[in-house]
Amino acid sequence: MSASSDWITVGALAEGFAPDAFILPRLADLAGQRIELNFANGWRIEQRFDAETTQWRAADGHSAGSAPYRATSVRPGIVLVDFTKHEDGQAWSISLVLDSHNQAFTAVIGRLPDAADCAQGLYARALAGGELTGVQVQILHGSLDRPWQDGACPHAATQELVGLRNRYRYSPSEVYEHIYLNDHFYTWQCLHGVEAGLCDTDRCHTYKIAEQLYLFVWREKIVPTLGLVMIDLQQHRSDGKIFGYAGADFDALSNFPVSSYCDLLNRTVYQ
Template sequence: MTTQPEWINVGALADGFAPEAFTLPNLADLAGKVFTLHFANGWRIEHRFEAEQLAWSMADGSARGESPYRATSVREGLYLVDFLKQDDGREISVSLVLDIANAAFTAVLGRMPTEAECRGDLFGKALSGGELTSVKADFLHGSIDRAWREGACPHAPSRDLVGLRNLYRYSPTEVYEHLYLNEHFYSWQCLKGVEQGLADTDRCHTLKIADELYLFVWREKIIPTLGVVLIDLKHHRSDGKICGYASGDFGQLSNFPVSSHCSVLNRTEYPQ
C-alpha cells in the first residue's frame, strides 16, 4: 500500500517553488507611466506606476489605494501586472493584461473564500447546483486611455487549448502536467516537487490574447487557490501567479510569482 500524498497550503507551495525558480524579472518599464482604464461596465480607474508602487483611483472619487506590484512581459507590447488591493477590509487579487498595441486590457479580480464558505462539503455543493470551488474570479475588459466602445478589446474566450497535454517546469524541482479537457475544466498532476503525487480536476477559464498566447485562470476546490498565467505556446514560456491562504488560519494571503518553461506533450483530437 502506497502512502497517501498530503495536501499543503499555498504558503508551503510558495516555499517549494522559490528555490531556483524560473521566474521572469519584475520589469520597471511602466515606472513613471499613467494609464486610465476605461472598463466596459462604466468604471474609470487611473493607475500611476512608480518603480515599486502602483497608485490607483476611481474617477468618481469613490475609492483609491496604493500597492506594491509585479509587472512582467512574455510578448513585446503586452504586460501582466499583478497586485493585491483592499476592499471592505479584505484583500482582492488583481491581475491586469495590458495590451498596449491594441490599447485594450483584461482584468481578473479574484476573491478568496471565508472559512465558512470553505467548510461546505463538495457533495452538498454539487446537489445545490453550485460550483465546487469557493474561489471567485471576475473577468472585466476595457480600453486604455480612450473611451470604451463595443469590440475594443480583442481578448476573447477560447477553446484552442482543449485536447492539449502540456508539461510545465517551474524550477529544477517543480514539474507539473496539465490536460485541458474542455472550456470549463482541466486536470493537473505534480510530477516532481512538494505536491508530487497529487492530482485533481478543477474549474478553469481560457482567453486568447494574441496568436498562440493565452490567459489561463484556474480555481481549485480542495485548497482554495487562484492561478493566473499567460501561456505563450510560440516561445514555450508561461508567467503569472498563484494566490491563496498562506496557512490554515484563513488569515494572510500568499501571492507568489510562477513562471515556467513549457512544452506540448501531445494533442488529443476528438471525433465530431
C-alpha cells in the same frame, strides 16, 4: 515527495517553488507612467506606477489606494501587472493584461472564500447546485487611454487549448502537467516537487490574447487557490502567479510568482 493524500497550503507551495525558480525578471517599463482603464461595464480607473508601487483611483471616487506590484512580459507589447488590494475588510487579487498593440486590457479580479465558506464542503455545494470551488473571479475587458467602444478589446474566450497536454517546469524540482479538457475544466498533476503524486480537475477560464498567447485562469476547490498565467506557445514560456491562504488559519495571504519553461507533450483532437 508527497503521498497522494498530502495536500499542502499555498504558503507551503510557495516555499517549495522558491528555490532556483525560473522567475521572469520584473519589468521596469511602467515606472513613472499613468494609464486610464476604461472598462466595458462603465468603470473608469486611473492607475499610476512608480518603480515598486501602483496607485489607483476610480472616477466615481468609491475606490482608491496603493499596493506593491509585479509587472512582467512574455511577449513584447503585452504586460501582466499583478497586485493585491484590501478594501472594506476584503482582500482582492488584481491582475491586468495590458495590450499596447490594441490599446486594450483584460482584468482578472479574484477573491478567496472565508473559513465558513470553506467549511461547507464539496458534497453540500454539489447538492446545492453551486460551483465546487468557493474561489470567486470576475474577468472584465476594457480599453487603454481611450473611451470604450464595443469591440475595442479583442481578447476573447477560446477553445484553442482544448486537447493539449502540456508540461510546465517551474524550477529544477517543480514540474507539472496540464490536460485541457473543455471550455470549463482542466486536469493537473504534479510530476515532481512538493505536491508530487497530487492531481485534480478544476474550473478554468481561457482567453486568447494574441496568436499562440493565452491568459489561463484556474480556481481550485480542495485548497482554495486562484492561479493565473500567461502561456506563450511560441516562446515555450509561461508567467503568472498563485494566490491563496498562507496557512490553515485564514489569517495571512500568499501571492507568489510562478514562471515556467513549457512544452507540448501531445494533442488530442475531439471529433
